[in-house]
Amino acid sequence: MRRDAATCSIESDLDMLKRAGLDSAARVLALQAADTAALSRSSDTFPVELTDDDGEARCVFVKRYRYDRWSQRLRLAFRGTLLGVGRARAEFDFLSEMRRRGVSAVCPLVTGELRMLGFVRGAFLITRGEPGVASLDNVVSQDFLTGENRRRHRVLAIALGKSIGAMHRAGVRHGGLYWRNILVRDNGDSFAISFLDPDRRGRFFDGSVSFASVESDLVEFFASAAAAGVRGYARRFLSAYTDAFGQSMDVRQLTRALVRKSQSQIASECHRLAIAQIISRIRRGSSGDNAGSIDAFLDQLSSCASGSDSGACGRRVIRFEFEDTEPTLVVFENGRYAVSKELTSHADLTVSVDPAVWLAVVNAQPDAFDLVRRRGIRITGSTPLLARMLRDLST
Numbered sequence: 091m092r093r094d095a096a097t098c099s100i101e102s103d104l105d106m107l108k109r110a111g112l113d114s115a116a117r118v119l120a121l122q123a124a125d126t127a128a129l130s131r132s133s134d135t136f137p138v139e140l141t142d143d144d145g146e147a148r149c150v151f152v153k154r155y156r157y158d159r160w161s162q163r164l165r166l167a168f169r170g171t172l173l174g175v176g177r178a179r180a181e182f183d184f185l186s187e188m189r190r191r192g193v194s195a196v197c198p199l200v201t202g203e204l205r206m207l208g209f210v211r212g213a214f215l216i217t218r219g220e221p222g223v224a225s226l227d228n229v230v231s232q233d234f235l236t237g238e239n240r241r242r243h244r245v246l247a248i249a250l251g252k253s254i255g256a257m258h259r260a261g262v263r264h265g266g267l268y269w270r271n272i273l274v275r276d277n278g279d280s281f282a283i284s285f286l287d288p289d290r291r292g293r294f295f296d297g298s299v300s301f302a303s304v305e306s307d308l309v310e311f312f313a314s315a316a317a318a319g320v321r322g323y324a325r326r327f328l329s330a331y332t333d334a335f336g337q338s339m340d341v342r343q344l345t346r347a348l349v350r351k352s353q354s355q356i357a358s359e360c361h362r363l364a365i366a367q368i369i370s371r372i373r374r375g376s377s378g379d380n381a382g383s384i385d386a387f388l389d390q391l392s393s394c395a396s397g398s399d400s401g402a403c404g405r406r407v408i409r410f411e412f413e414d415t416e417p418t419l420v421v422f423e424n425g426r427y428a429v430s431k432e433l434t435s436h437a438d439l440t441v442s443v444d445p446a447v448w449l450a451v452v453n454a455q456p457d458a459f460d461l462v463r464r465r466g467i468r469i470t471g472s473t474p475l476l477a478r479m480l481r482d483l484s485t
Contacts, residue, residue, distance in 0.1 A: 255334025
């Protein structure tokens with residue numbers, strides 16, 4: 091275990107975690123998560139509600155890395171599962187150093203590892219939850235795509251530029267500055283910005299920092315903006331950024347360069363954004379009639395219509411491969427879904443999954459995350475198309 095020596099106030103948090111039994115890697119890795127904030131192939135993140143000495147509710151976030159298969163452990167042997175620093179410990183140290191340099195980042199509380207024959211079998215990182223914050227991608231999807239309240243949009247763009255510029259001036263390259271890793275607190279007339287989940291590409295610099303050393307952060311930031319469909323405010327953002335970073339640059343030329351360099355990352359960001367939308371839908375729970383079978387799901391899908399932007403999608407084909415049944419094709423065209431038996435068509439999206447797992451996802455059941463972890467789901471092709479279909483089922 092490691093502690094953030096720069097933050098004395100976490101001692102009470104550590105005592106609270108110990109009382110809750112969250113000081114052991116084995117217990118944390120075996121914890122059943124009722125909710126999920128993020129989910130990937132090797133990690134998950136979820137909130138845990140605790141109570142402090144005064145009886146006040148406190149929230150911490152647990153991020154777990156799982157390497158259940160030996161193929162994973164061997165493949166990542168030179169990236170922390172055997173040699174070098176593991177991802178959870180590296181993130182703990184990086185966040186601690188960010189805070190020491192005066193950068194607003196989430197507060198790491200404790201980290202731990204569980205090893206087998208020297209290999210990391212699992213690891214965790216616990217950070218302090220802050221009330222009233224949301225990731226930038228969620229803030230944008232809930233409010234800023236409406237086109238209303240443009241003054242708030244400008245204020246947020248300036249706050250982001252100042253915070254990222256100050257971080258770079260402090261000699262910190264985040265390494266994964268996508269919108270999902272930026273936290274926003276709305277204070278009414280202003281916004282407070284903080285950062286989480288730095289990547290292994292992150293670096294610390296001493297002394298004068300060149301823009302070339304930190305430019306990749308802005309490329310990732312612009313890729314997230316493009317994936318979210320946000321346009322405008324780039325010049326306000328970059329004007330605030332250059333002022334805070336302390337370097338004079340041509341904002342128009344810089345905008346064009348960042349937009350050009352971010353193009354190669356937009357597709358992967360669209361995928362991540364779609365996964366985040368699916369996770370958010372499951373967390374909100376079901377708002378309509380639940381499908382009790384695969385046939386009922388297909389009937390619901392055939393009777394629902396897509397949103398107003400459906401025309402831009404064109405004709406798309408979704409192939410479902412449910413265990414122990416014949417594959418099923420769903421054709422999406424002119425804003426409508428139709429089941430087809432013509433299995434020769436090219437599929438833009440293929441979903442291979444156990445029927446029980448898929449119904450849990452479609453119905454946004456509380457056990458959906460646990461079922462996906464245990465039984466898995468394989469998605470090939472257009473993840474945004476999958477997110478669109480699930481969104482259409484909810485409306």
